[in-house]
Amino acid sequence: MAGGGFTSTSGGETHFEAKITFTVIISCIMAATGGLMFGYDIGISGGVTSMPSFLQKFFPEVYKKTQEHGIESNYCKYDNQYLQLFTSSLYLAALVATMFASPVTRTLGRKQTMLIAGVFFIIGTVLNAVGNNLIVLIVGRVILGCGVGFANQAIPVFLSEIAPTRIRGALNIMFQLNITIGILIANLVNYFIAKIEGGYGWRISIALSGVPALMLTIGALVVDDTPNSLIERGKEEEGLAVLKKIRGVDHVEAEYEDILKASKVAKQINNPFRNLLKRHNRPPLIIAVCMQVFQQLTGINAIMFYAPVLFNTLGFKSDASLYSAVITGAVNVLSTLVSVYFVDKAGRRMLLLEACVQMFVSQMIIAIVLGLKVQDYSQNLSKGFAMLVVIMVCTFVASFAWSWGPLGWLIPSETFPLEARSAGQSVTVFVNMLFTFIIAQAFLSMMCHMKFGIFLFFSAWVFVMGLFTMFLIPETKNIPIEDMNEKVWGQHWFWKSYMDD
Numbered sequence: 305m306a307g308g309g310f311t312s313t314s315g316g317e318t319h320f321e322a323k324i325t326f327t328v329i330i331s332c333i334m335a336a337t338g339g340l341m342f343g344y345d346i347g348i349s350g351g352v353t354s355m356p357s358f359l360q361k362f363f364p365e366v367y368k369k370t371q372e373h374g375i376e377s378n379y380c381k382y383d384n385q386y387l388q389l390f391t392s393s394l395y396l397a398a399l400v401a402t403m404f405a406s407p408v409t410r411t412l413g414r415k416q417t418m419l420i421a422g423v424f425f426i427i428g429t430v431l432n433a434v435g436n437n438l439i440v441l442i443v444g445r446v447i448l449g450c451g452v453g454f455a456n457q458a459i460p461v462f463l464s465e466i467a468p469t470r471i472r473g474a475l476n477i478m479f480q481l482n483i484t485i486g487i488l489i490a491n492l493v494n495y496f497i498a499k500i501e502g503g504y505g506w507r508i509s510i511a512l513s514g515v516p517a518l519m520l521t522i523g524a525l526v527v528d529d530t531p532n533s534l535i536e537r538g539k540e541e542e543g544l545a546v547l548k549k550i551r552g553v554d555h556v557e558a559e560y561e562d563i564l565k566a567s568k569v570a571k572q573i574n575n576p577f578r579n580l581l582k583r584h585n586r587p588p589l590i591i592a593v594c595m596q597v598f599q600q601l602t603g604i605n606a607i608m609f610y611a612p613v614l615f616n617t618l619g620f621k622s623d624a625s626l627y628s629a630v631i632t633g634a635v636n637v638l639s640t641l642v643s644v645y646f647v648d649k650a651g652r653r654m655l656l657l658e659a660c661v662q663m664f665v666s667q668m669i670i671a672i673v674l675g676l677k678v679q680d681y682s683q684n685l686s687k688g689f690a691m692l693v694v695i696m697v698c699t700f701v702a703s704f705a706w707s708w709g710p711l712g713w714l715i716p717s718e719t720f721p722l723e724a725r726s727a728g729q730s731v732t733v734f735v736n737m738l739f740t741f742i743i744a745q746a747f748l749s750m751m752c753h754m755k756f757g758i759f760l761f762f763s764a765w766v767f768v769m770g771l772f773t774m775f776l777i778p779e780t781k782n783i784p785i786e787d788m789n790e791k792v793w794g795q796h797w798f799w800k801s802y803m804d805d
Contacts, residue, residue, distance in 0.1 A: 322468035322559075323552030327528075328475070331550070334523025335418060335462050336478035338455035340516040341425050343486025345448060347633065348509050349391045351494025357503035362438050363387050385749075386438065392744035393442050397449025398456070399737035405457035406730030410576065413537060414465070415529040417458035422521030424451030426514060433511035449737075455520065456733045460717035461725060465530035466550055469784050473647035473714055480710035481640045486516065488633035495630050531560075532722060532785075536567045559784075563722075566786045570723035577727050584789065585724050587799040591777060592716035592732045598769045599712040600739035602663055603762030604704045607632075607697060628694050635698045639705035651781045652711050653773065659707030660770035666700040667763035674756035708769070712736070718780055719788050 352358050359367035366387055409417045424447055431444030459479050467475035493512060497505035528550070534543035543563070547556045573579045580589055646655060670693055677689055713732075720728035750758050778796045780788065794803045 322470075322556075324468060324471065325550055325552040327552075328466060328468070328550050331466055331527045332463055332475045332478050334519070334527050335459050336482040337516050337519040337523055338418060338421060338459045339479040339482030340486040340489075341513065341520060342452055342455065343483035343488075344490045344513050344516055345394065345452075345486070346483070347487035347490025347629075348494065348513060349394075350629065351490060351498075352506045352509055353387060353390065355494075355498060355506050358506040359387075361503070362390075362441065385745075388745045388748055390438070390441060390445065392741045393445045394449035394452060395737045395741035395744055397446040398453040399734045399741065401450040401453025402457050402730050402733040402737065405454040405733075406576070406726050408454070409458050409461070409533075409729070410726040411537070413529040413533045414458045414462040415524055415527060415533075417454050418462065418527075419521060419524035421451045421454035421458065422517060422524055424448065424454060425517035425520060429511065429514045429517055433507055433514075451517075453733060453737065456713075456736070457726075457729055460713045461729050462530055464714070464717040464785055465532040468551065470782055471648055472718060472785065473652070473781060474644045476714045476717060477640065477644050477647060477710040479713060480705075481637070481644060484633070484636040484640045484705060484709070488630070488637050491630040491633040495627060532563050532567070532725075535563050536570050536722060540564070562784060562786045566722035569721070573723045576724060577730075580724050580727050580731065583802050583804070584793075585721070585728070587793045587796070587802050588716065588719040588721075588724075588728060588788070589731065591719065592728060593735050594772060595708075595712045595715060595777075596732055596736040597739055598765065598772065599708050599736065600743050601762065601765035602704055602708055602769070603667065603743075603759070603765075604701070604709065607701065628697075631694065632698055632701050635701050636705045639702040640710060642702075643706035643710050646706070647710070647714070648781055651779050652715060653777060653779050655707040656711060656773045656777065657770060659703040660766055660773065662703035663700050664763050664766045664770070666696040666703070667759045667766065670696045670700075671756050671759035671763065674759070715777070715780060718785050719792065721789055722786060 353363075356367060363386060405417060405420075408420065428444045428446075428448030428451060431440055431447060435441040435444055460476060463476040463479055464472055490509070493509050497509045499505075500508070528546045531543040531547040531550070534540075534546060544556070544560055547560055547563075548554055551559070579585065643655060673689055673693055673696075677686075716732040717725075717729060747758075750761075754761060776798060778792050778799065780792055783791050789803060793799045
């Protein structure tokens with residue numbers, strides 16, 4: 305590490321002078337609680353929609369199907385568009401909200417956008433917890449979706465901008481780590497809440513999401529905005545002061561000049577979304593869009609949304625299915641920690657490629673077992689085969705959690721130039737929420753019609769993802785965030801031809 309504000313360079317990697325400060329760690333922890341809220345909601349959605357008391361109150365037709373044995377296909381018990389709308393309405397709202405969140409992030413900053421997200425989360429949680437009819441529940445879900453849109457727009461960018469270059473990957477993955485912790489907490493809550501008699505347990509599950517909502521709101525009030533955002537908005541002195549504070553050193557001239565140069569380019573852009581279509585912005589745009597599409601076409605959210613429902617379909621009893629979902633949630637958290645450790649050492653590409661192999665194999669095994677043992681109106685899933693399915697689901701979740709889960713957010717947030725970063729992140733979130741909505745709305749119907757073939761469908765996409773990663777996704781570890789065009793895209797065998805303008 306060089307002193308006096310200079311940079312050290314080795315093997316094409318550049319390091320600005322910086323300490324890992326308490327301010328950076330606390331800021332990243334507070335910001336990443338938005339991921340905790342998002343993850344808790346993913347976990348709660350699946351658990352609540354498998355609780356008999358919740359189904360009986362809001363979805364009596366589905367409840368009736370689950371109580372009738374041998375009449376309805378094992379794969380079709382939960383096939384109900386309104387039940388799917390309860391889950392997917394949040395993501396539909398999020399993809400709309402993110403288009404409004406982009407200009408807010410650019411004009412008001414990352415900090416204020418996170419604060420707005422926290423307020424949306426609190427209002428949506430209250431409506432869902434007290435709702436007595438499906439309309440109120442869905443309105444609450446829509447408001448929560450607005451929170452997701454604003455949070456997912458601001459938080460990954462905030463984390464990438466505030467983190468020192470050499471640990472940017474690990475700190476950015478705090479967002480995904482909190483998503484996985486939120487899912488695990490939700491699964492644990494569902495497991496214990498399901499034992500409560502009286503039919504009100506689901507309200508407690510939903511109401512507890514107010515805790516991460518409050519944490520994000522308080523966190524947004526106490527953290528500093530990023531130097532990149534402050535300088536981009538003309539607050540250069542404040543940006544320099546924050547940069548010195550978060551880096552823990554006084555000699556930050558080199559990084560400050562880097563940000564200042566990028567902000568001058570950003571200020572010349574009147575229409576960020578039109579700017580995204582310029583030739584030199586197409587490589588990060590194409591990578592960002594494809595990574596979001598592929599992230600959902602792994603089938604991960606289908607499994608995490610509906611893990612209890614899926615295990616019920618396989619013949620597990622209600623308690624056992626929630627218990628199995630807790631196991632997958634724990635695997636999710638532990639595997640994300642693997643990514644935190646390796647992402648800035650082994651790099652992004654290695655994690656993505658290894659995971660494609662592991663996800664493909666595990667989904668193929670699940671499809672074969674279900675195809676042989678689970679029929680429409682009967683299932684011969686022995687304890688041994690049931691355990692094999694759970695192990696393969698955990699293997700799949702583990703590989704996703706250290707690769708496409710966190711890196712699907714990390715790579716887009718670190719590869720757009722400053723003038724395109726807010727708009728680029730907006731498109732990233734929009735595409736992610738669009739395909740999350742499509743999968744959430746369609747999964748139960750797809751499982752009904754495709755049966756075990758749904759896992760073959762997802763595994764085929766994983767194969768395509770592996771080829772895409774091998775040839776088109778570049779390595780970005782240890783590259784300063786404002787130097788991506790020159791040191792990443794400009795040196796890639798395919799994308800360098802887009803850098804000529």
